[in-house]
Amino acid sequence: MDEMLSGGFPEGHIVLLSGNTGTGKTTFGMQFLVEGMKRDEPALFVNLEEPTPQVKKTAEAHNWDFEDYEKRGLLRFVTPNLVDTYPDRFLHKVKNAADETNADRMVIDSVSSIPSAEMDVNDLRELFVELNSILKARGITCIATHLARPMFSENPSSIFGPTRASNSRLSSLTDGIILLRYIEKENEINKTINVLKMRGSKHSKKIREFDITEEGVEIGESLAKINRAT
Ligand SMILES: Nc1ncnc2c1ncn2[C@@H]1O[C@H](COP(=O)(O)OP(=O)(O)OP(=O)(O)O)[C@@H](O)[C@H]1O
Numbered sequence: 001m002d003e004m005l006s007g008g009f010p011e012g013h014i015v016l017l018s019g020n021t022g023t024g025k026t027t028f029g030m031q032f033l034v035e036g037m038k039r040d041e042p043a044l045f046v047n048l049e050e051p052t053p054q055v056k057k058t059a060e061a062h063n064w065d066f067e068d069y070e071k072r073g074l075l076r077f078v079t080p081n082l083v084d085t086y087p088d089r090f091l092h093k094v095k096n097a098a099d100e101t102n103a104d105r106m107v108i109d110s111v112s113s114i115p116s117a118e119m120d121v122n123d124l125r126e127l128f129v130e131l132n133s134i135l136k137a138r139g140i141t142c143i144a145t146h147l148a149r150p151m152f153s154e155n156p157s158s159i160f161g162p163t164r165a166s167n168s169r170l171s172s173l174t175d176g177i178i179l180l181r182y183i184e185k186e187n188e189i190n191k192t193i194n195v196l197k198m199r200g201s202k203h204s205k206k207i208r209e210f211d212i213t214e215e216g217v218e219i220g221e222s223l224a225k226i227n228r229a230t
């Protein structure tokens, strides 16, 4: 990933990690935090999707000891109740946690869960603007996962389908976009990753295959030929 990004995510960036269900968004996010925590960089996991014990269990399968990181004060789970959460209450919670932990890295899993009875897409946009200033002021680098709806395209290698998934115009509010996609290859469903945009970075334009193993996200060769992307 560092190679694809010529050195990694620029500090203070919000990066949208967009992909269909099961492409590995949560795993990617967890690994991003783990790589920081190994270097004693405190992390926030804004957990809006899975119960926290389940996240910890998944981490365990990759030999990432989230319990231990939590005990050592390197990891904090933030779990806003989305049913009655207004944008300012959500931001207040995140800001407090960021200040208390002195976080360097953050994952929001996932922003697709945020629009609710109390928060529509416009509120989400506003929330992102506010979040941006909170993160930039503190130098926190953030991955926000995003559930891209399955979109089959006439043109198998088209990337316009998945990018259209960010139809709440979130894409222009983020500093970077990474796409995770399924491809069909020799009777197997494999996954690809590519950097669609990364402000201020000379990033790779290549589409690479990747896999999720016990070690986490493993990025492989660039793709010679795509059969079908979703
Ligand atoms: N320990 C493991 N070893 C190998 N592969 C794993 C392991 N754990 C998970 N996976 C793979 O990762 C996939 C799920 O990854 P993850 O939960 O990160 O996806 P996601 O994009 O967050 O999905 P969702 O949209 O449902 O939240 C599984 O479907 C499985 O293929």
Ligand SMILES: [Mg+2]
Binding pocket: 025, 026, 027, 049, 109
């Ligand atoms: Mg997930």
